[in-house]
Amino acid sequence: MNAIGLLGGSFNPAHRGHRAISLSVIDALALDEMWWLVSPGNPLKPAKGMAPLAARLASARKQARRAPIRPTAIEAALGTRYTINTLSRLARLYPRRRFIWVMGADNLAQFHRWKDWRRIAQIMPIAVVARPGYNASAVAAPAMAWFRRYVRRPGQAKNWIHWSRPALVFLRFPPDPNSATALRMADPDWHLQYSESNPRDAVTRQYVRRASANKAANKGMTVD
Numbered sequence: 001m002n003a004i005g006l007l008g009g010s011f012n013p014a015h016r017g018h019r020a021i022s023l024s025v026i027d028a029l030a031l032d033e034m035w036w037l038v039s040p041g042n043p044l045k046p047a048k049g050m051a052p053l054a055a056r057l058a059s060a061r062k063q064a065r066r067a068p069i070r071p072t073a074i075e076a077a078l079g080t081r082y083t084i085n086t087l088s089r090l091a092r093l094y095p096r097r098r099f100i101w102v103m104g105a106d107n108l109a110q111f112h113r114w115k116d117w118r119r120i121a122q123i124m125p126i127a128v129v130a131r132p133g134y135n136a137s138a139v140a141a142p143a144m145a146w147f148r149r150y151v152r153r154p155g156q157a158k159n160w161i162h163w164s165r166p167a168l169v170f171l172r173f174p175p176d177p178n179s180a181t182a183l184r185m186a187d188p189d190w191h192l193q194y195s196e197s198n199p200r201d202a203v204t205r206q207y208v209r210r211a212s213a214n215k216a217a218n219k220g221m222t223v224d
Contacts (some may be wrong), residue, residue, distance in 0.1 A: 003161055005029060005127070006090070007102045008037040008083065011126070011182070012051055013190050014071070017178030018179055021129060022069050024173040028123035029127060030158040033068040034102070035203060036060050037086065040076040046220035049184060051191035054210045058197040059190075076205050084116040087123050098161045099124045105131045105138035112142040121166035127157070130172040 011018065023032045038057045039048065055074055060071035070136070080086040085102075090099060101124050103111075108128050112116050120126070128138065138144070150166040157169050165193055183190065198207045 001161070002032045002097045003030065004094075004097050004099050004110055005031045005034040005102045006037055006087070006099050006124075007034055008039060008086075010050065011036060011038050011056045011071070012049075012061045012180050013183060014038075014058060014063040015178045015180060015183055016063065017104060017176035018060075019063045019069065020176050020178075021173065023067060025129065025171060026068060028154075028157050028171050028173075029100060030072060031068070031100075033070055036064065036071040037073055037075055038073050040073065044072065051212060052144055054199060054208045055191035055194040057201070057208050058092040058194040058199040061128065061199050061202065064202070071199075072201050072203035073141075073208050074201065074203050076208070077201070077206065082115040084114070084123075091123055100127055101125070102127045102129065102158055104129050108138040109134055109141045110127065117143060117154065118146065118166075118215050121150070121168070123165070125160050125163050125165060125167040125169070127160070127167060128170050130170065132175045 005022070007018075007022060009018070018036070022036070025031065026034055038053065040053055046208050051195050053076060057071055057073050059069065064071050074090075075086050078086065078089050080089060087099070099118065105128055114120065130192050139162065147166065150168050152163065152167055152169045154169060154171060157171065160167065160169065195210070200207050
């Protein structure tokens with residue numbers, strides 16, 4: 001049984017912060033690898049400024065080099081609209097893998113807005129990574145009133161495969177200053193360097209063509 005972390009995001013663009021956090025999570029949870037779910041779109045984020053999917057996947061592949069990280073646009077391949085649909089399909093498609101959903105504290109603060117969020121927690125455990133400026137709102141989030149009885153201690157994190165569900169664990173690492181928003185502000189045309197890229201999906205092994213631009217609204221939430 002492979003232990004896989006799932007980190008959803010727009011990766012617009014992927015950056016060193018995504019890589020650093022992923023490597024820390026891999027170590028903390030004793031994962032075999034992390035899958036970056038590069039979202040085709042997000043109904044809770046504006047489409048303006050979203051680079052084409054092929055460019056975002058290409059940037060993710062660049063950041064994931066020589067690391068146990070597999071960037072994938074599998075949500076576009078599956079045609080799933082919300083996180084609950086994606087995770088349900090992945091659990092069925094890969095029965096010999098054990099998945100844990102990884103998200104930032106900023107997402108936990110809004111988790112009650114996600115479609116069928118309680119069912120997400122029943123499908124797989126959840127690891128919440130602390131983010132400066134969001135931790136207090138995450139702890140006070142409406143979803144935490146339900147989650148509180150299911151919180152596990154960080155010292156137990158490496159045993160998550162054996163947890164009954166629902167289960168949630170908070171992870172804290174040194175903050176990383178990198179930000180996709182800041183990178184876009186510094187270089188709004190960053191994606192042009194990948195304009196000729198047809199990156200290969202590290203999970204499905206299919207090529208994502210340049211024409212596969214952002215088609216909007218294929219996920220419950222992402223991280224920046």
